Amino acid sequence: MTATKHIEMHAVRKAFRFFTLEDLTLELGPGQIMGFVGPNGAGKSTSIRLMTGLLTPDAGEVRVLGHSMPREQAVAKRDIGFVSDDMRLFAHATLGWHMQFVASIYPGWDAKYAQTLVKRFNLRPEQNVSGLSSGEHAKAVLLLALARRPRLLILDEPTSGLDPVARHEVLSEFMDVLRDEDRSILFSSHNTVDVERISDRISFIDRGRLIDSSDKEDFLERWRRIQLQLPAGTTVPDLPHVVSRVVDGQFVTLTTNRFSQDLLAFLGSNVRDVHRMSLEEIFVANVMHHRETRGQ
Amino acid sequence: MYSGINISQTDARPMYLQIMEQIRARIVAGDWPMGRELPSIRALAAALSVSVITIKRAYLDLENEGVIVTRHGKGSFVADVNGLAGELQEEKLDEHLAAAAGLGRQLGLTPDDLAERLRRAIRNMDKK
Numbered sequence: 329m330t331a332t333k334h335i336e337m338h339a340v341r342k343a344f345r346f347f348t349l350e351d352l353t354l355e356l357g358p359g360q361i362m363g364f365v366g367p368n369g370a371g372k373s374t375s376i377r378l379m380t381g382l383l384t385p386d387a388g389e390v391r392v393l394g395h396s397m398p399r400e401q402a403v404a405k406r407d408i409g410f411v412s413d414d415m416r417l418f419a420h421a422t423l424g425w426h427m428q429f430v431a432s433i434y435p436g437w438d439a440k441y442a443q444t445l446v447k448r449f450n451l452r453p454e455q456n457v458s459g460l461s462s463g464e465h466a467k468a469v470l471l472l473a474l475a476r477r478p479r480l481l482i483l484d485e486p487t488s489g490l491d492p493v494a495r496h497e498v499l500s501e502f503m504d505v506l507r508d509e510d511r512s513i514l515f516s517s518h519n520t521v522d523v524e525r526i527s528d529r530i531s532f533i534d535r536g537r538l539i540d541s542s543d544k545e546d547f548l549e550r551w552r553r554i555q556l557q558l559p560a561g562t563t564v565p566d567l568p569h570v571v572s573r574v575v576d577g578q579f580v581t582l583t584t585n586r587f588s589q590d591l592l593a594f595l596g597s598n599v600r601d602v603h604r605m606s607l608e609e610i611f612v613a614n615v616m617h618h619r620e621t622r623g624q
Numbered sequence: 625m626y627s628g629i630n631i632s633q634t635d636a637r638p639m640y641l642q643i644m645e646q647i648r649a650r651i652v653a654g655d656w657p658m659g660r661e662l663p664s665i666r667a668l669a670a671a672l673s674v675s676v677i678t679i680k681r682a683y684l685d686l687e688n689e690g691v692i693v694t695r696h697g698k699g700s701f702v703a704d705v706n707g708l709a710g711e712l713q714e715e716k717l718d719e720h721l722a723a724a725a726g727l728g729r730q731l732g733l734t735p736d737d738l739a740e741r742l743r744r745a746i747r748n749m750d751k752k
Contacts, residue, residue, distance in 0.1 A: 359676070360676070360677075361675060361676075496673075499673050500670075500673050503669055503670040503673045503674075504670050506666060506669065506670065506676060507666045507667065507670050509666065521633065525631075525639070525673065525674060525675065526673060526674065526675050527675050528675045528676055528677040529677075543677055544675060544677055544678070545640070545677055545678065545681050548638055604636065604638060
């Protein structure tokens with residue numbers, strides 16, 4: 329028996345006047361964290377609104393927890409916790425009032441866990457929302473989603489307004505959710521350090537298109553920067569899977585997205601250095617490469 | 625909750641290698657004796673705030689090295705530590721022998737000359 333995918337998007341298209349999301353296909357299984365990474369305006373929030381049933385696709389299929397979206401969103405949403413950084417709580421009510429409110433709607437509300445989170449996040453339930461700092465507000469919104477214990481958390485830039493300490497608290501909490509193999513998280517972020525640390529799968533999106541989606545370890549293993557020093561007067565032939573080549577006299581830097589020992593053996597004694605790449609470097613190289621191939 | 629393993633963002637090595645290295649050190653030091661159960665993949669991922677796939681990769685590679693054994697549905701355990709220590713020493717010996725062979729070639733020694741020098745070194749050690 330195969331477990332139901334928590335998110336399945338197939339050939340999804342959504343067009344606006346100045347922006348089109350095209351041919352988006354991705355999957356997230358239970359027990360996994362997916363980092364959804366893209367520059368501003370890439371289509372991250374549009375994709376997330378399609379997943380949460382806030383938008384209807386022009387074409388293609390969106391299924392979340394086995395339910396077709398947006399048609400079956402009422403059922404699906406019982407088990408989805410959605411947080412975006414533009415959500416605002418009621419300014420003149422306390423956090424405690426919000427907790428009771430959410431508890432009254434969602435039967436899965438875990439009051440004990442909510443109390444634990446209040447302590448871990450250093451929040452005060454009796455405080456009015458209007459008195460919260462922006463970081464505390466972000467943590468309060470996350471608390472309200474986490475304490476429902478949804479099977480799927482969809483988080484749009486959950487760490488963007490947080491200081492380093494708060495980010496650490498929040499990321500630890502995400503990993504704690506994943507102790508349960510039937511839960512999953514999709515989160516969008518610009519912060520590739522956070523994504524590199526906690527994601528199992530990573531999807532890169534740029535200008536309305538998915539440019540790469542794969543296991544994190546797979547990304548980190550495939551990409552390398554190779555520095556060569558060539559004998560004077562020689563050049564490197566065109567090689568497959570080389571996404572960029574910078575020549576500076578006898579010194580050449582190749583970036584490959586399919587590193588292998590064969591490639592290294594082929595380049596032989598010309599190789600001066602081989603470097604692994606951080607997720608941020610991979611992301612930028614990937615985006616630039618795709619923009620070039622599409623002639624943009 | 626176990627959190628004695630450190631992940632450094634300024635370390636150029638990937639996270640799974642940093643984790644493997646620190647687990648190996650605990651086993652070689654004897655802090656984690658043979659047969660000891662390792663933290664479950666999800667528990668260690670939560671403790672270190674590192675993705676599940678990274679811990680999986682580290683455990684899989686440690687298993688391939690024979691440092692740990694994984695019993696399906698039961699968890700991962702420290703393998704025979706004597707085997708590990710022995711293997712590491714064997715590896716070290718091979719490294720030193722390769723270095724000696726290289727030096728011998730630079731000096732123009734024949735394999736027999738080199739073997740004789742090794743025998744002499746052993747005799748000198750026995751005398752002491």
